[in-house]
Amino acid sequence: MGPDSDLAELMANYQQGDSAAAAVLVRRLSPQLHRFFLMQYVSRTHADDLLQETWMRIHQARHTYRRSEPLLPWLYAIARHVRIDHYRKQHRTQSREERIDEGFDIAAASDAPGRTPDIESLLGALPESQREVLVMLKVSGMSLEEVARATSSSVGSVKQKAHRAYETLRKLYPAMAADAPKGEPA
């Protein structure tokens, strides 16, 4: 039995009210969901909150999963909207000045000479939609079709976003690596 069919089986048991299956799903899927949030400029505390909120929505929507369909797009469609809602709420509550300051800090951190280029500064250079697609494809290991389903877009649009993300990273990385102090790994 493959990992996907295994997850589908667990999900079907969860729908039937099996608490052990629910617990196994939480243990198995939470690390990748948590990583998905953390890799999109979300703090650890917020990632914990988002993970908890995602599971509450999954629980609420569990009857909408159909065994004949892949599980990951269903799961990530919910997770990405939890993140989008969080982002909107944050935007509503944050003052304009704070946002400008934050934007400046990110840019300054990315361009600071002598700083080792890391995943945050690289992904920070990408627009949100490209970053999200890249994380789903490369970190969560989803296929193009699965990412298209999770993001409610077409496979062509996912390919284009991934292509543009790579293009930006290829252009950006040499400049950042050159800024890094000698001897530090790039």
Place this chain on the structure above:
Amino acid sequence: MNDPEIDRLLDRGAHAKPEPDSALLDRVTGAIGSSLSPVRPLAPAWMLSAALVLWCAAMALAGGFILKPHGVQHMDSVQRLAIFPLLGLLISLGSAVAASQMVPGSRRVMAPSTLALCACLLLAAVFGAVFPDHRLERFVPEGLKCLTAGLAQAIPAAAGMWWILRRGFAVDSLAAGFAQGALAGLAGVAMLELHCPNFELLHILVWHIAVLPVAGLLGMAVARWRSARQSA
């Protein structure tokens, strides 16, 4: 830097991220377990779409016949053959879009806004081709009557759609609201084509087609109001 190096960097970055706390996972499991009961999986998407198509067709026919089908009686066969199959196609497509909006991770049919735009353009093209009457008499009063009748027809249509899709889960409630509103608007347009005997091109282009986007925007407004109420 080449693509495999970027992949390696992403992989390294992802694995350097901290795992969620065990206590957090226990809390989540506990919260889920406390309200866990068996659930019946949602009906397949094709079944939801078919139910929506049937409902829209029934509403349009009922509305058209209650208000008297003067429009379809005065149409020639070319006009009938051009308009009603197109409306049927758009309602089928709209139903598939509205159903997919209520199931997370569904295969995308089309964005609701794209569908509404394409539907308006297609209807305008067909109406432009089959209605040659360019007169403009009592444009606003007659038009407002049709717009009101179309929107009034959309309300029960939308209520039935809400009932059909009530077990779904909209991850993007605004898009889902717009999709359902626009579909209800299409039922309103179909009713107007059955009923309205005014064949002036501009009347049909402006006031009949307007039912679709206006109903879509009303659907979105209702969805926004509902989600604001839920989060309050």
